[in-house]
Amino acid sequence: MSRCEGVWALRMVKTMLKVDNLNVAFNGFDVITDLSFEVKEGEVLVILGPNGAGKTTLLRALLGLIPYRGNVVWATEDISYLPPQELWERRGLPPLSIEEFFRFKAVSMERILNIFQRVGLDPSLLKRGYGALSTGQFQRMIIGWALVDDPSVLLFDEPTSGIDIGGQETIYSLLHSFWKERNLTILLVTHDLNVVWEHAETVLCMNREKLCYGNPHKVLTPEELEKIYGAGIKHYEHTHR
Amino acid sequence: MDFLPALIMSAFIGGVAGYLGSLMLSKRMALVGGPLGHLSLPGIALALIYGFDVSLGAFLFIVVGIIFIWLVEVRTKLPMEAITALVFASGVATSFVFLPEDKTVPALIGDISQITPDIVVMVIVLSSAIFFVTKRIYSKMILVSISEDLARVEGIDTKKFNFIYLACIALVISLGVRIVGGLMTAAIVAIPACTSKNLSKTLTQYAYGGLVLGSLGCILGIAAAEVTGVSAGSAIIMANTAIFLVSLVLKRAT
Numbered sequence: 273m274s275r276c277e278g279v280w281a282l283r284m285v286k287t288m289l290k291v292d293n294l295n296v297a298f299n300g301f302d303v304i305t306d307l308s309f310e311v312k313e314g315e316v317l318v319i320l321g322p323n324g325a326g327k328t329t330l331l332r333a334l335l336g337l338i339p340y341r342g343n344v345v346w347a348t349e350d351i352s353y354l355p356p357q358e359l360w361e362r363r364g365l366p367p368l369s370i371e372e373f374f375r376f377k378a379v380s381m382e383r384i385l386n387i388f389q390r391v392g393l394d395p396s397l398l399k400r401g402y403g404a405l406s407t408g409q410f411q412r413m414i415i416g417w418a419l420v421d422d423p424s425v426l427l428f429d430e431p432t433s434g435i436d437i438g439g440q441e442t443i444y445s446l447l448h449s450f451w452k453e454r455n456l457t458i459l460l461v462t463h464d465l466n467v468v469w470e471h472a473e474t475v476l477c478m479n480r481e482k483l484c485y486g487n488p489h490k491v492l493t494p495e496e497l498e499k500i501y502g503a504g505i506k507h508y509e510h511t512h513r
Numbered sequence: 514m515d516f517l518p519a520l521i522m523s524a525f526i527g528g529v530a531g532y533l534g535s536l537m538l539s540k541r542m543a544l545v546g547g548p549l550g551h552l553s554l555p556g557i558a559l560a561l562i563y564g565f566d567v568s569l570g571a572f573l574f575i576v577v578g579i580i581f582i583w584l585v586e587v588r589t590k591l592p593m594e595a596i597t598a599l600v601f602a603s604g605v606a607t608s609f610v611f612l613p614e615d616k617t618v619p620a621l622i623g624d625i626s627q628i629t630p631d632i633v634v635m636v637i638v639l640s641s642a643i644f645f646v647t648k649r650i651y652s653k654m655i656l657v658s659i660s661e662d663l664a665r666v667e668g669i670d671t672k673k674f675n676f677i678y679l680a681c682i683a684l685v686i687s688l689g690v691r692i693v694g695g696l697m698t699a700a701i702v703a704i705p706a707c708t709s710k711n712l713s714k715t716l717t718q719y720a721y722g723g724l725v726l727g728s729l730g731c732i733l734g735i736a737a738a739e740v741t742g743v744s745a746g747s748a749i750i751m752a753n754t755a756i757f758l759v760s761l762v763l764k765r766a767t
Contacts, residue, residue, distance in 0.1 A: 366539035
């Protein structure tokens with residue numbers, strides 16, 4: 273590609289999400305203040321911040337699930353959302369097979385089998401009860417559920433909470449392969465700095481307000497990390513990308 | 514008792530109550546049928562005094578109660594079950610202020626001694642309509658139980674669906690008071706659903722199990738009432754309980 277073509281290609285990348293002066297308050301208490309950023313098509317944005325920083329609230333506001341002030345403009349309605357595992361009801365449900373859970377999306381059996389294979393689950397699990405999967409299997413299953421109808425955007429909140437280190441790496445590798453293959457736009461909430469170094473093109477650090485925003489290799493300095501998480505945090509960027 | 518009309522009417526009411534009850538149980542609302550039945554008692558009392566249809570009387574009072582519950586739930590986010598508990602006792606108290614003594618038993622445990630063909634047709638039409646509406650919202654309501662946020666992102670209007678769901682409950686309880694009275698309506702929604710849960714592995718088996726077992730309980734109950742002369746409402750509940758006990762044995766055996 274010539275330099276000129278490259279410039280045109282850059283200019284033609286669609287903005288999938290534009291957020292201007294987003295403010296969210298609960299009971300008069302400001303949870304998010306004056307947040308502005310945008311996400312391009314095919315971009316991986318990692319949202320980083322300590323507990324109580326407003327990360328989950330941000331995703332819920334972006335999806336219109338809670339009231340907010342400011343502007344949130346999506347270029348698509350083709351959005352999938354995976355709430356954090358602890359907000360999924362897994363016990364106390366009626367008998368529900370995994371196949372029936374996928375059928376809620378009205379997709380063909382062929383697509384279900386295909387996505388099952390892609391997320392590395394045995395098709396025999398389709399007959400298994402919804403509450404009978406292990407944590408790792410459940411996480412793969414819900415990733416498959418989110419992607420089975422081919423969304424343009426995936427919002428994923430704490431995808432690896434409660435999963436061991438090996439399982440975490442598998443989940444992120446899986447997301448990475450779908451991102452490359454389908455030109456997915458991904459907004460990912462995590463605490464895991466390794467994920468930022470290895471998978472994010474852009475990072476948004478927040479603690480009720482924007483603290484840093486941009487290429488993680490440029491903006492995530494030790495000083496910035498200290499500002500986000502407080503003194504005492506030590507993290508060394510991996511260099512084997 | 515006119516055996517065949519009573520049997521047909523009860524089978525339809527029991528079936529749709531069991532089907533909707535399976536959804537109510539999955540939303541931990543199976544017991545709500547009880548308070549709503551109690552809430553209907555003033556309506557049943559008025560219907561018995563002034564000679565109009567008991568389901569109509571029950572429905573009017575339940576609708577007022579449900580609209581109140583729905584508005585409070587939307588505004589406060591208190592659990593629906595807790596709000597229901599707030600309103601039902603007033604229904605019982607009010608009904609006993611003006612319910613004549615000779616009407617107390619029919620109001621409390623039901624009366625199927627005088628059933629006209631018009632009533633049977635009305636029950637068949639209403640039960641079928643409630644079944645098809647419930648079938649349309651069933652999987653969406655289960656997704657709401659899994660995660661309300663997930664359901665809303667999938668385009669489900671949770672407020673609208675909750676309202677339809679509550680309207681179906683109001684209608685089923687209004688029909689249910691015909692056969693088991695205002696006192697025992699929780700049983701015809703809760704027991705078949707519990708039995709079905711014991712015997713099912715998939716959602717389809719569970720939902721249709723509620724329908725079949727609810728119907729079966731009513732058929733056996735009406736037959737037992739015809740043979741023994743006990744009240745139909747009591748016989749239906751005992752038949753449902755007997756089927757539940759059998760399911761416990763079957764569950765243990767599998």
